[in-house]
Structures are given as structure tokens and as C-alpha cells.
Amino acid sequence: AQKVTQAQTEISVVEKEDVTLDCVYETRDTTYYLFWYKQPPSGELVFLIRRNSFDEQNEISGRYSWNFQKSTSSFNFTITASQVVDSAVYFCALSPGNTGTASKLTFGTGTRLQVTL
């Protein structure tokens, strides 16, 4: 069975602060994919990143960066110099890696990020 844990329920930061959202996962699959999604108040989930289990390189995209550590089963997400527009609920998700399988995502419970001025 697959499981994703996001221990931080809610985080509040002041604009321009850096913030890290934690994600710990469990799976018995050797091949799997990890994802981060953003859910703004409008409700629509927005894809941020996908990472496969064989690629442990960290990734940076603008103010966003991701740290994947297989040894600790973690896939953490850092927002540098946070902005009010970053306020949303962020979900970490896990998927089996077989390309022939369905698009079944297991989501964490989400972390609500509140960025204030």
C-alpha cells in the first residue's frame, strides 16, 4: 500500500520569508513517481512537479525548489522569498511507476500555506 504523510497542517509566514513543506512517503514499489500540486481557493489542483524514483537530483524552478531524498523517503518543497500569491493548500502525491497502470494518485493530507504582508 502507498502512503503519503504531510505532517504540517498549516504554516503561516510573512512575505519574503522562505518556507519548506515536508512530504514523507511509503511504498513497496521500486519504481514510483512523486508529485506536488497546488490548490488555490478556486479549488482546481495545479500540477507543480513530477519526479521519478530513479532521479534524485534536486530541481529548481524560479522561486520553487524540490529536494528528493530516497534514503529518508522524503520529497520536500521549498518556496524562496514567499509571496501572497503563494497562499494555497499544497499536496504531495505518489503514483505507482508502471506506465501501463492507471493514473492513481495517493495524496497526502495537504499543507495550508498562508503568506501575509
Next chain:
Amino acid sequence: KAGVTQTPRYLIKTRGQQVTLSCSPISGHRSVSWYQQTPGQGLQFLFEYFSETQRNKGNFPGRFSGRQFSNSRSEMNVSTLELGDSALYLCASSLVGGPLYEQYFGPGTRLTVT
């Protein structure tokens, strides 16, 4: 390119009734997945359809069903509604499904059961 559309956006039903929700995927996408989002259980996978066939199913009772039409549009049906079915139902479309292809989510249908 139009995104995933879901209708209706809001729905209020009474316990015991049934409901049908609709999802129109992005043009060209053949995989449609459904998720239920509640404050207590979070986001949970319901099922996925690909080429009119259910390809995978989550752990939900048989009251939850779905189908996909030849144009890839999908509907999900919940019969004998219970209070606990109140949730945001999200639909996601993907080119062919699977983890290599991004899932694009719609805005959801918020169902309230009274």
C-alpha cells in the same frame, strides 16, 4: 486550449437521492480520473476511465459508479446519497493516463447532501 470542465459546479441533494456529475476532458485526452475531497479523508481516488473502460478503482462502495463515452466525456453517479458523500468531486484528464502524463484537474463539483 480549453481546460477540464465539470458540471454542475454546485449541487445540493437530499439523503437517499442519486446524483450524476459530468466531466469534459481536455480535447484529445482519453483518460479521465475522479477524486473525492473531504475535510476528513482528504483527496481519495475514485476511479479512472480510459477508452470507455474502467481501468482502476479506489476503495469506495458500489454506490459510486462511472462511465465514459466515446468522446471521452465522463460521468460519475452516486446512488442512495449519504451525508458523508458531501464533498468536492474533482475530475482530472490526461492524454493516456499513467504517471508519465500530467493530469489536469477541473474546478470540481461541490456536492452537499442534506
